[in-house]
Amino acid sequence: MSRSDLPDLNGLLVIDKPAGMTSHDVVSRVRRLVGMKRVGHGGTLDPFATGVLVVAVGRATRILQYVQDNQKGYRAHVVLGASTDTADVDGVLEATGERAEWPDAAEVVAAVSAFSGEIEQVPPSYSAIKVGGRKLYELARAGEQVTVPSRIVTVHAIEVVRYEPPDLVLDIHCGKGTYIRSIARDLGAALGVRAYCHGLRRTNSGAFCLADSWTLDKLAAIDVREDWPSVALHPDTALADLPAVILGGSDQEAWYHGRSVHVASSSGTSGVAVRAYGDSGRFLGIGALADDDRLNPTLVLPREGERDEP
Numbered sequence: 001m002s003r004s005d006l007p008d009l010n011g012l013l014v015i016d017k018p019a020g021m022t023s024h025d026v027v028s029r030v031r032r033l034v035g036m037k038r039v040g041h042g043g044t045l046d047p048f049a050t051g052v053l054v055v056a057v058g059r060a061t062r063i064l065q066y067v068q069d070n071q072k073g074y075r076a077h078v079v080l081g082a083s084t085d086t087a088d089v090d091g092v093l094e095a096t097g098e099r100a101e102w103p104d105a106a107e108v109v110a111a112v113s114a115f116s117g118e119i120e121q122v123p124p125s126y127s128a129i130k131v132g133g134r135k136l137y138e139l140a141r142a143g144e145q146v147t148v149p150s151r152i153v154t155v156h157a158i159e160v161v162r163y164e165p166p167d168l169v170l171d172i173h174c175g176k177g178t179y180i181r182s183i184a185r186d187l188g189a190a191l192g193v194r195a196y197c198h199g200l201r202r203t204n205s206g207a208f209c210l211a212d213s214w215t216l217d218k219l220a221a222i223d224v225r226e227d228w229p230s231v232a233l234h235p236d237t238a239l240a241d242l243p244a245v246i247l248g249g250s251d252q253e254a255w256y257h258g259r260s261v262h263v264a265s266s267s268g269t270s271g272v273a274v275r276a277y278g279d280s281g282r283f284l285g286i287g288a289l290a291d292d293d294r295l296n297p298t299l300v301l302p303r304e305g306e307r308d309e310p
Helices: 024-033 058-068 107-111 136-141 180-191 216-220 235-239 249-257
Strands: 011-017 037-040 050-057 072-080 081-083 093-096 117-121 151-164 167-174 195-205 244-247 273-278 284-290 293-300
Touching: 011 024, 011 235, 024 050, 024 216, 037 058, 037 195, 050 058, 058 235, 072 180, 081 180, 081 244, 081 249, 093 195, 107 151, 117 180, 180 195, 180 284, 235 284, 244 249, 249 284, 249 293, 273 293
Parallel strands: 050 195, 081 195, 244 273
Antiparallel strands: 011 050, 037 050, 072 167, 072 195, 081 093, 117 151, 151 167, 273 284, 284 293
16 A cells, blocks of 8 residues: 555644744654655744644644644743844854843843833834735845834743853743844843844743654654554644533534534633534534624534545
């Protein structure tokens, strides 16, 4: 049997990404390991960063948007007294120099606390954000100067783990689109010194943490397809914080045809995303509750035995 004749796999892999690889590199490696093209990831990590990268295989790729929206946790190593053009360790050193004295611990804690909540942030010039239809890193490499628009991001929690100047270690929990490199850069500015992110490790992505993860080397040492049930997580693991409903026979049929179904009273919950299951326990997809106690399908997974559309 050729690789193309093998049955599709479906599920999530939590990878402990090594430094030096892009997120796309990890996806390419997983494609080779599982013998499938339909693989994607749930939130880019910069090449210098390590840690939790959720990779979806098969029809599980359809729920990646929910993984990308998850809160993320990081352990960040910030170096004070120097800066780079990328605001991380992979960049070119721009300048060094610091105040006559390092900021004291109380000053650092006060400055760090100002980065909690909704903050205005300018993404690094070397990032995949697009301005005028072109990615910022493409413009930066071409030597083009552009004004990078700021945006509002959410930092749920940030605290000092260790401060031994010039080294500062932070734990950060933040929402989608937050650049830790920008926090490092802006924190230095707030303290009156230069700063860049020397090391970054993602400790969790939503409910997925390092304890769930596999290194690529460990995956390569086993037969991933043969061991799939013990290696992969069910796609709905990424949706554990969403409420769930169970649909009976006629409602399941309506669901598979993309029609709304009646559910128990949803008063006051219009727009809430809900997991839908069949009465056999099969995961059917995701719907949005409406004011009229209807559940409108927003993601319909195929029936058992049917092939999903790419």
